[in-house]
Amino acid sequence: MSQRRFLCNGNGRWPIKQVTKSNFTDSLNEITAHISNSDFVALSLQTTGSHSSTWHRILPFDTSETAYLKAKYAAQKFQILQLAVCPFSVRASNKLTAHPFNFHLFQRDELNIGTPCYSFSCQPSYLSSMAREDFDFNLCIYDGISYLSRAQESAAKHQILNPVSTAYVAQSHSSRSVADNVFVERIKSRIAHWISACKRAHMKDDDALVNSLRKLILGGDEYGSRPSFKIDVCSERQVQLVFEMVKSRYENVVPLIISAKGGGAQSVRVVLTSSKEDRDLLEKDLKSMEEEQSKRIRGFREVVDLISTSQKPVVVHNSLNDFTFIHSKFVSPLPPTMDEFKSSLHTVFRDIRDINDLVKEVGPLNKYSNLPAALSYLKRNFFASVEIEMPQKASAEEHKNHGHNAVRISELFAKLCVILKPTPETQHHNLENPLLKPYSNAFNLGSTEQTDDISIWTQNPKQISIYNLVFLWGFRSNTSAGKLKAMLRKSHDVLSEDDVFDVRLVDKNCAVVVFWKNGLSEWFLEAIGYGDGLRELAAEGLMAAGYDAYIKVCKSEILGADLAASFAEFDRASRDHVEESEVCWNSELMINFDDL
Incomplete structure (x- = not known):
């Protein structure tokens, strides 16, 4: 098929392949080849929300740890409805070859095992935006691709009645007890007698009634067209003993584990094959059945695993937000700290x-937060022509505006590489390239774990310690930052000096005060806490907390509608916990029901 050049303008649309449960299997084969042949993979998510209020967003004064805690909270609360995957390559001629796929997702309990048991929130503004883009919610719910995370799959496999598992991980070798030897000898005798009876029955031409009676007496059955025999077990140790004995003694007998619904092994089925070739054929069929079942369990996560296995660099627009969602939904529950998250994520996505x-x-491009605006800025101010080619065709339905951000990410990445001159066609395995290495796994954040300094305002690069910040609430509604600053300056001589502090509103009920001189934040918190020198402000209900309290609120996940309410709720919860821990047990007050 000849390649075609596509441009996206006001009325144009890129051919994005829309993938649902109906065409997932065929699309999986296509994207496997494209990922293998491409240099990069761009990802873009469409979720049911990302923040419920203004302060839930990652703000300029957030450290990497508090930013992660906010992203973690959002990923646990909201759901992914679409995930666009675009394998792409950029050549020296500034030609971008892209293969975009947009997967419609909806997690459900397709295996009827109670996993996953989940709920999620929806943010109205997100749903409204999706509706304006003709998002088909019925298609998503009824034909969206389900999935399980790696952790959920591991748990689910213990609950599925799986009669085809031939794998058994032997435990550490230990000497057999008398009970073990008695069990093995009893099972060995039963299997030998059963095999002998099966061979005699094969040589005789008995009628159906005789064969049925023989099976009833011997306890035998059939697995497909082959004779089989079920052995009840009481422990994992007995499973191990049966497997060891069968595999060492009987060449043409294949043992299978029959799992119990609550986990573990319910019994072991042994299947008699007619020859070594027949045994190999059976094991091949069983392996194929296991793989098909595993694919059904994984669902869309099969695509995530493909990207992970390929080790191709993954390009995104907001790595922290996107990968907290991806980790939460497709890997395992998010760990408590940023360092643990990055370490866990690195085992799945290397670059x-x-x-x-x-x-x-x-430079100035950093103020353009959305992709179309950033692309428009580059077009006006830089000569970075990139020709986009998409070999795949798409129907009229697939030209809808779903999944286009993955292509925009690919295009913006290619243009930035042209401008900044790191060679974009550097092979994916050459991760030590000095031009590309600084941009790998950086997790774009205002501060790092190695320092307590942060950038307070978006457009101001000035760094200041987090311990110079104080959060203030309890002031009257609709009070502006300027009025609040004027009120603070009048409250005390220390605050009346010029360039001592600055004020910004976090939301309508909470402000952050930045003290430019070290030590003033501690003085302010003590003064307002005890009313010394700031008695008038304290009497009006003004309350304050340091950055440590802000970190504790984020860790506690008490993320209320506004930051002031969250501080108040956290303070109340802390006091209740202290009061509960101070309750003393008095045995004299205990009621003895025997005395009644």
């Missing part, structure tokens, strides 16, 4: 590129 990190190198 992540956030185009926000590349954007910083272009």
